[in-house]
Amino acid sequence: MADPRFYRSAGPFTLSVLAKIAGADLVGDGVRQIVDVAPLSAAGPENISFLDNPAYTDAFVSSRAGACIVGSNLKAKAPEGMALLVAHDAYKAYALIARAFYPDPAPSAGVAPGAHVDPSAKIGAGTEVAPGAVIGAGAEIGAHCRIGANAVIGPGVKIGTGCDIAPLVSIRFAIIGDHVHIYAGARIGEDGFGYASDATGHTHIPQVGRVLIGNGVEIGANTTIDRGSGPDTVIGDGCIIDNLVQIGHNVRLGRGCVIVSQVGISGSTTLGDFVIIGGQVGVAGHLTLGQGVRVGAQSGVISNVPPGETLLGSPAVPHKQFWRQVAALKALATGKKNG
Numbered sequence: 245m246a247d248p249r250f251y252r253s254a255g256p257f258t259l260s261v262l263a264k265i266a267g268a269d270l271v272g273d274g275v276r277q278i279v280d281v282a283p284l285s286a287a288g289p290e291n292i293s294f295l296d297n298p299a300y301t302d303a304f305v306s307s308r309a310g311a312c313i314v315g316s317n318l319k320a321k322a323p324e325g326m327a328l329l330v331a332h333d334a335y336k337a338y339a340l341i342a343r344a345f346y347p348d349p350a351p352s353a354g355v356a357p358g359a360h361v362d363p364s365a366k367i368g369a370g371t372e373v374a375p376g377a378v379i380g381a382g383a384e385i386g387a388h389c390r391i392g393a394n395a396v397i398g399p400g401v402k403i404g405t406g407c408d409i410a411p412l413v414s415i416r417f418a419i420i421g422d423h424v425h426i427y428a429g430a431r432i433g434e435d436g437f438g439y440a441s442d443a444t445g446h447t448h449i450p451q452v453g454r455v456l457i458g459n460g461v462e463i464g465a466n467t468t469i470d471r472g473s474g475p476d477t478v479i480g481d482g483c484i485i486d487n488l489v490q491i492g493h494n495v496r497l498g499r500g501c502v503i504v505s506q507v508g509i510s511g512s513t514t515l516g517d518f519v520i521i522g523g524q525v526g527v528a529g530h531l532t533l534g535q536g537v538r539v540g541a542q543s544g545v546i547s548n549v550p551p552g553e554t555l556l557g558s559p560a561v562p563h564k565q566f567w568r569q570v571a572a573l574k575a576l577a578t579g580k581k582n583g
Contacts, residue, residue, distance in 0.1 A: 246280070246346065255279050255345050259311055262292065263329050265344050266337035268313060272327025278311055281342050292329075294338035313337045348408070351390040359391075368405065386422065398433070404459070417471045421459035421481070429466040432457070436470040436477075436493025436511060449473060451493060458482070464489065464505070473511070480517070492529065504541070516551060526558075 246253065257265075260274030282291035284300060287309035294313035295304045301321055304312065311327040313334045322328055331337035351372035355361055358375035365379045368387030373379065377391045380399035389407045391397065397409070398416035406423045409415070413426050416433035426432065438449035453472020458481035463469070467489040471477055478496040479485070486505040491497075495509050498517035503509070507521050510529030515521075519533050522541035527533070534551030544558035556566040 251346055252349075253280055253345050254347055256290075257344065259292075259327055259329070262311075262341050262344070266313065266329055266331055266340050268329035268331040268337050270327070270329060271319065272311065276310065276327060281338070281345055282309065284309060284312070292341065294334050296334040296338075313341065351388055362399075365397075374411070392428070401433075410465075417453075418455040418457065420457045421461070423459055424457055424461045424463070426463045427465040427467075427487070430463050431466075431468045432463070433471040434468060436473050438473050438493060438511075453477065453493065455479070458499075461485070467491075470495075470511075475512075486523075498535065 256277045256279045258274060259270055259272060259276045259278060262278060263270040278292045279290040282293055284293045284295065284303040284307040287293045287307055289308060289310040291309050292311040293307060293309040295318055296315065301318065305321055305323055307323065309326060311329065312322065313329045313331055315334050316330050319328050319330055329337060351370060353370045353372060355373040356375045359373045359377045361367065361373060361379045362381040364381045365383040367373065367385050368389065370388040371385055373391045374393040376394035379385065379397045382400045383397050384402045385391065386403055386405035386407065388405055389403060391409050392411035392413065394412050395409050396414040401415050401418050403420045404422035407420060408425045410426060410428040412429045414431050418433040433455045436451040438451055439446040440449060451471055451473045453474050454476045455469055455471050456476050457479045460482045461479055463485045464487035466487055467485055469477060469491045470493040472494045475494045477491065477493055480497050480499040480501065482500040483497050485503045488505050489503050490508045492509055492511035494512040496514045498515055500518045501515050502520045504521060504523040506524045509527045512529050513527055513531045515533045516535035518536050520538045522539060524542045525539050525545065527545045531545065531548050533549045536552045537549045538554045539545060539560060540556040542558065543555055543560040545555065545560045549555060554563045555561065556563045
């Protein structure tokens with residue numbers, strides 16, 4: 245059960261309603277009331293849980309949950325009396341049900357005392373502006389957005405509908421699509437790292453581009469996305485960016501990319517659609533990573549990567565080559581011949 249001081253459940257729901265939400269097949273009494281979601285080990289008769297990893301089968305067999313979301317390959321192991329929602333993708337089905345119990349709260353429309361909104365800014369219907377927020381001249385905020393406490397929306401920034409801008413976010417020189425969620429402390433549109441260096445020192449190059457963020461993007465806490473130097477920095481529709489990520493100027497992310505925490509992407513690098521980059525990866529500048537590329541955690545990418553490749557290591561190499569290198573190094577260290 246989630247702590248009611250922080251989370252408000254929209255339940256209860258009947259199992260037939262939950263099955264419809266999840267697109268799952270119901271095995272059991274459809275009128276049975278379910279009060280909340282819960283882990284297998286903690287769930288009781290009024291809770292629904294899920295199983296998508298066979299490693300937790302023992303917990304499933306002994307669970308007291310009133311209902312569980314499972315794949316068809318595991319439903320035969322259910323304890324007696326447990327209702328089942330049989331789904332093709334149990335984890336996604338659980339996500340849909342959990343969102344039904346705990347939907348994002350609607351904004352409290354209006355500008356709070358202590359916020360500063362420039363008279364030339366435009367605020368859409370149903371948008372909430374929290375205390376301490378600053379919205380600059382000519383900025384446009386769409387309908388049904390939430391602008392958190394002490395967030396700063398710079399002059400001319402445009403934000404689409406249904407966006408959630410958390411406390412202490414700053415956004416400058418940016419155009420943002422619909423249903424974008426930017427978590428606390430993120431910095432969007434700050435200066436790119438552009439300098440001309442010689443024996444006399446470092447001369448700053450004005451950064452006169454923008455940040456363009458597509459629809460349905462999530463940007464984690466304390467992540468930074470620099471504006472372009474002339475070309476724009478572009479984040480494609482549906483990208484998910486974790487906490488503490490640095491994206492340099494002129495970087496272009498395609499659709500649906502996943503960037504995990506502590507990644508650094510250097511300037512002018514392009515990622516194709518649906519690229520996945522693991523934690524603490526460094527990507528050098530002026531590279532192209534093709535569609536569907538996957539990069540394992542703590543790798544260092546220093547050259548272009550063709551579509552569909554999976555890389556590991558630093559410098560990053562194709563994963564099969566990486567494991568051959570590991571095996572060869574192990575053989576050298578132990579004095580044993582490989583194979």
